[in-house]
Amino acid sequence: MGDKPYFIWTSNIDHHFALAGFNNLLEVEGNWQTGICTAHPKEHPAVDLKATLHEIYEKDQAGNLTEGDLPTCSSCGEPLATNLPGPTFNMDQVQVSAFESFISRYQTKKILVLELGIGPQNQMIKAPSMQLVAGNQQSRYITINKGQLNILAAIADRSIGFSSTILAAFDALITGKGDVATQGPAKSAPQLSPEEKKRQQKVLQSFYPSYTVNKGYQPGELIMYTTIDGKHPSHIHTVQYGRALMYSYGDPVDVHCFTQDGHYHLVKLGLNKENNEVHGFYVEPNTFIAMEDAKGATGFSQIRITLPSSASSELMIPRVEQLKKVFPQQKELIERLTVSD
Ligand SMILES: [Zn+2]
Incomplete structure (x- = not known):
């Protein structure tokens, strides 16, 4: 990322972007490191379970894990669940408002959407990402997804698709070389006369x-x-x-x-x-x-x-x-x- 402003939106729940040090993050389907009160998912605060999960893992390995080790809500004592899509899911509102302010600040500026391994028909991440590019003539779109590219015609003139692994595409992007299958940019529709x-x-x-x-x-x-x-x-x-x-x-x-x-x-x-x-x-x-x-x-x-x-x-x-x-x-x-x- 260098020193460029960036934001990551992902449906991955493994929390790897955060663990790799990226702070500007919207996890639209939550992550399995965050615990949420099963009785009061909206009212009681979410809990970072990183240390607890590690303890549970160690006790489990040692064979002395008990039911008492299961994490509970510090406000009401009810069991915690991982904060993932389901009846108690509560999208991280701090992430949501950070995302909204990033979008409102940069959606009309020169932006690059770099899309990594998203299925061609994905409506949650891919469709809004392409719409973001479509709404801004200065923006560019790079999608990397082996075997299945899908680029809206409206943004084809400022898009490149890599039908390859992410690693091979990054390599090609950085070195300008490499034997990867690419698509675009395609010609845009001809301009109309007055x-x-x-x-x-x-x-x-x-x-x-x-x-x-x-x-x-x-x-x-x-x-x-x-x-x-x-x-x-x-x-x-x-x-x-x-x-x-x-x-x-x-x-x-x-x-x-x-x-x-x-x-x-x-x-x-x-x-x-x-x-x-x-x-x-x-x-x-x-x-x-x-x-x-x-x-x-x-x-x-x-x-x-x-x-x-x-x-x-x-x-x-x-x-x-x-x-x-x-x-x-x-x-x-x-x-x-x-x-x-
Ligand atoms: Zn609670």
């Missing part, structure tokens, strides 16, 4: 009338506000990622959902529970949706959409005839809310 951008903007407005986008509260998250009124619905479209939709203010909104497996449902976003309105819901990836003001509304509505910042801006619109075939009962609705080009 005219093309303008056209894209216009198209986008028929799906997200009068919208703005902000950076979210979580790294890798974008918040989009879109305003809908009687003349400006959000036409039927889908995207490749999941989105959370929230009522923000104004009139209630009807969200028409056409799922991949052929189901149609109507979700009403608003505040009136008696009218079956909900405040927010999650839209699965690849579900076609359209939003319009609820019947009888005369003003406008604002909807808040949370999406990953790595999301490509690619919108997909349905083939109208095909959609009508799958959803014959919604024929009128489909005709009303598809974009005719």
